Amino acid sequence: MTGDTRHQNALLTLEGMTKAYPGVVANDQVSFSILPGEVHALLGENGAGKSTLVKMIYGLVKPDAGQMTLRGESFAPVNPAAARSSGVTMVFQHFSLFDALSVAENISLGMDNPPDRRVLSARIREVSQAYGLPLDPHRVVGDLSAGERQRVEIIRCLLQDPKLLIMDEPTSVLTPQEVDILFKTLRKLTAEGTAILYISHKLEEIRTLCEHATVLRLGKVVDTCDPREKSARQLAEMMVGDTLHVPSREAADPGPVALSMTDVSMKSPSEFGTDLRNISLEVRKGEVLGIGGVAGNGQDELLAVLSGEGRAQTGAITLGGDDITLLHPNARRARGLLTAPEERLGHSAAPDMSLTENALLTGAVREKLVDRGFLKWGRTEDFARRIITAFDVRTPGPDNAAGSLSGGNLQKFVIGREVLQRPDVLVVNQPTWGVDASAAAAIRQSLLDLAHHGAAVVVISQDLDELMEVADRFTALNEGRLADPVPTQGLDVETIGLMMGGVHGETAA
Amino acid sequence: MIHLEKRPQPSKFWAGFTPVLAVIATMIAGGIMFWMLGKPPLEAIRTIFWDPLFHETFGPYSRPQLLVKAGPLILIAVGLSLGFRAGIWNIGAEGQYIMGAICGAAVGLAFYPSDSVLIFPAMVLAGALGGWAWAMIPGVLKVKFGTNEILVSLMLVYVAENLLASVSQGLLKNPEGMGFPGSRNFRDFPAAYNTELISGTGMHWGVAAAFVAVIFAYILLTRHMLGFQVRLTGEAPRAARFAGVNPTRLILFCLGTSGALAGLAGLFEVSGPAGQVTIDFNSGYGFTAIIVAFLGRLHPIGILLAGLLMALTYIGGELAQLMLGLPAAAIQMFQGMLMFFLLAMDVLSHYRIRLNTPATV
Amino acid sequence: MDLGQINPLLLLASLMVAATPILLAAIGEAVVEKSGVLNLGVEGMMITGAVVGFAIGVNTGSPAIGFVAAAAAGAALSMLFGVLVLYLMSNQVATGLGLTLFGLGLSSLIGKPYEGLKAPSMAKWDIPVLGDIPILGPILFRHDPMVYVSLIIVAATWYVLTRTRAGLILRGVGENHDAAHALGYKVVRVRLMAIAFGGACAGLGGAYVSLVRVPQWVEGMTAGAGWIALAIVVFASWRPWRVLLGAYLFGGITVLQLNLQAAGAAIPVEILAMSPYIVTILVLVVISLRGNHGAPGSLGRIFHATH
Secondary structure (H helix, E strand, O other), rough: OHHHHHHHHHOOEEEEEEEEEEEEEEEEEHHHEEOOEEEEEEEEEOOOHHHHHHHHHHEOOOOOOEEEEEEEOOOOOOOOOHHHOOOOOOOOOOHHHHHHHOOOHHHHHHOOOOOOOHHHHHHHHHHHHHHOOOOOOOOOOOOOHHHHHHHHHHHHHHOOOEEEEEEOOOHOOHHEEEHHHHHHHHHHHHOOEEEEEEEOOOHHHHHHHHOEEEEOOEEEEEEOOOOOOOHHHHHHHHHOOOOOOOOOOOOOOOOOEEEEEEEEEEEEEEEEEEOOEEEEEEEEEEOOOHHHHHHHOOOHHHHHHOOOOOOOOOEEEOOEEOOOOOOHHHHHHHOHHHEOOOOOEEOOEOOOHHHHHHHHHHOOOOOOOOOOOOOHHHHHHHHHHHHHHHHHOOOOHHHHHHOOOOOOHHHHHHHHHHHHHOOOOEEEEEOOOOOOHHHHHHHHHHOEEEOOOOEEEEEEEEOHHHHHOOEEEEEEEOOOOEEEEOOOOOOOOOHHHHHHHHOOOOOOO | EEEEEOOOOOHHHHHHHHHHHHHHHHHHHOOOOHHHOOOOOOHHHHHHHHHHHOOOOOOOHHHHHHHHHHHHHHHHHHHHHHHOOOOOOOOHHHHHHHHHHHHHHHHHHHHHHHOOOOHHHHHHHHHHHHHHHHHHHHHHEEEEEEHOOOHHHHHHHHHHHHHHHHHOOOOOOOOOOOOOOOOOHHHOOOHHOOOEEEEOOEEEEEHHHHHHHHHHHHHHEEEEEHHHHHHHHOOOOOHHOOOOOHHHHHHHHHHHHHHHHHHHHHHHHOOOOOOOOOOOEEEEHHHHHHHHHOOOOOHHHHHHHHHEEEEEEEHHHHHHHHHHHHOHHHHHHHHHHHHHHHHHOOHHHHEEEOOOOOOOO | OOOOHOOHHHHHHHHHHHHHHHHHHHHHHHHHHHHOOOOHHHHHHHHHHHHHHHHHHHHHOOHHHHHHHHHHHHHHHHHHHHHHHOOOOOOOHHHHHHHHHHHHHHHHHHHHHHOOOOOOOOOOOOOOHHHHHHHHHHOOOOHHHHHHHHHHHHHHHHHHHOOOOOHHHHHHHHHHHHHHHHHOOOHHHHHHHHHHHHHHHHHHHHHHHHHHHHOOOOOOOOOOHHHHHHHHHHOOOOHHHHHHHHHHHHHHHHHHHHHHHHHHOOOOHHHHHHHHHHHHHHHHHHHHHHOOOOOOOOOOOOOOOOO
């Protein structure tokens, strides 16, 4: 279809959409159109401006310039309610759900004119069955799995008969089997004439699902294509602009066991968390163990029990043969076990403190930054500078607050802080989450280098591509249990899916 | 349309400048309040802020009072600021202050009329312990059961006030007091009296202790691991646990220290300026110290200055009561306003104010 | 001591009166906290309500007008807190404390001329038929109207919170303000209204102390009732009917210790007087053993809409 006919038949047309924030132009003259019943991919790296663009369509952000046309009429939603009443709904990347409220209450909050409670409950059951997404309207949302939580969001949208459904990274929290179910649902919707604007950076997914793709880079439309006709590599090149830096790796013989867990169980410290159940694993020197799994299956808890923030109720953890089950975080660091949690702001780093202070956060023991309780600020600042230089952290200097750095730069700082301390074992959770491609590549390379120099590395990640790239062996967390690790080589998607636990929550409704 | 935009990092300039702005704003608002009460506003402000220090007749009397009043405020506020920085809200300093006074005074009175040089040090120790123990109640309850320390420490103020009423009419009552409530007066008990160290300055042991506490807190917060842990816990509690901070120990340290310092303040007050345990010797220092801690931006040097300023409003307030008939409550209001303006202006150090960029719809 | 002097009927009847100020303040605060805001200024708003209610009541001779004025004063004071916390994004704990200190000063300033005056009396409702029921009649149905108003407020709060859309939105805002904002709800506006409601209720509670319970103006007369109301909200797990239960239990303890004092019990007066506070601490401990279930997810967190 040519550009003109697309324009004429369009459900939604964007013209010259522009939005600037202080210091950054998030969207610059973005124009494209979406046809009824089409799955339209919005493709781009983190920071390419995808989120800002859809927020403008959904009425959350007001554009600085540009106009939209919906079914031939000017469309300028002043708020999400206005967007919804025009038939535009959205499923968020981070679910906008209320943990303590029930499924029905959550859905009701997302509707403008919700029916009576009983009617609504009945409608939820009906629609959820019809689209193959069973849900019990009376369950408390906090108790649902990630996949079920997404269903709540989707059904909330479906109940309003949307003309356009916006989905922001919907599969990042799903198992491959759940992804299949979702795609079936989406195809059913498009067959009924609903258009879907699908945001993702997962190229295979887009090739499977989408008929049309608009590629954003640094806030601008750089290309459009039919993703079914392109290879993943071609799509990636459109997205990144130059060829991807693929980490290289020299095969190394795994050494002796560096870290082992035997039958470790731990109750989750948070109310809606996942308990760890009988986890056993061994990691050898020089190898990278990849741990996959859908979000919320015990990743945070696994990192906590290894960092020493959490205490195992049963089982034992050994480091280089010594029992460290009862040791505190700093005692573990002193012995060579370092960790980097997923959440940068507020967990692995304190956002309002300077980079120097953040270097002290985990470096105090191994870098000898403290003498009889007194701080050696000069030495600490040197350490921060070394991290900044070695990991190419873009910042005016170590006096700057951690929170003033971009996600990718802060993550480089956090990973660099641990790597430079020459750990025997390094455990990282979601090392490249929300990080731009070049920083992600640098981080992955540093992990590979670390393993190459003889450290044992554990990478917990929800990004399967990443794990396939760095890991020697693969395993997955599923409801707090860990599958037996298998070599990454020759692994197929079916096996991975089974290790991740197949389909979640079929018990509902 | 006015719109707030979060700064990437807090502005150091505004952090230092907002307290000054808050004081100016309070003077203006206070002036309006005094005017509404039918008092000459400029004269009232001058009486509060200028006359206590520089008035020919009153100055010599009120100048020493500055340190007498500032001492306990600073001592308590320094302790509180440690906890506030870590997100541990001990707001029952008034109770710890009373308990310190009762315990310290009891030890002294038990040895009446001995003249041993050990009596006063023993009282100081007992005062600190009394305040510490009273603060450990919310501390232990929080650590063991997760009980809210705000409510427990506050409830204990009322308990302490009742205990004070009880002992000043019972246990510690002056046997030679001809039935009047209140203990023996420490002025008649030299070994236990918290005397003025330098004549005419108001400087007593409590003021000296306050200065020591300021220096101690400054070194702790800027040069010591424990101080770093306190700050880290307040900024990012999860990061603190990740960095190996033991929250239990930190909670007990912060509550214990603030309790001990409040207890000390109580002991120094009761054995010096107040002179005896009476049902109402406490004058709300434990609560005013909260304002002092915030006005000083939870920073030891800031607290030192804020304590002096707040002491000035006390003395100036008394003077204004005397000279202009300004009600005592007006000064309390004035202090409350100061806290509000300070909190309101805090926004400037964390956010930029932008005009005409209506990003939120 | 003569325990025979304590009349169980009178004791139960006065329980409702003793509990009403705390009940009013606590139900208001429960709504505020349900919206995700922690207002520690209850004591300050109560004492301000007490003095304003008393002053207006004395000047107009009408307790009813006094109550209305007290509610307005509490709400007005709470708006000070609301603006600071919601628009200037100040720390909620510190601002609430400031509000209490400010309210205590304000009330003693306003109250000076009214010390020693007597409040206009408020007629008790002797509800016909019901009031004549033996035993239950005097306990439940022979009180002043405010006792019933407070019960109606509790019932209405329960209904609105659990059965209406407005209540659902309020709970949503308190549970996850970012999600509520993303769905297009006005987080700040919802919270401002909740804070005003909380302030009005605290004002009513304070006025009940000065106009009915005591009934005169004494400086600092709420004596920590606002703080106890905060504790009761925690005790009640933020549920309206359990706020009622908590307040009446607490009222029972207060009345009992007052009766024991009057009966000349062998326990020193001070010990009896401190007992409500000690019981509150014990209750808080028991509650925390059970864990803070039901605390709104966004309670005390600062909301700033970035885009």
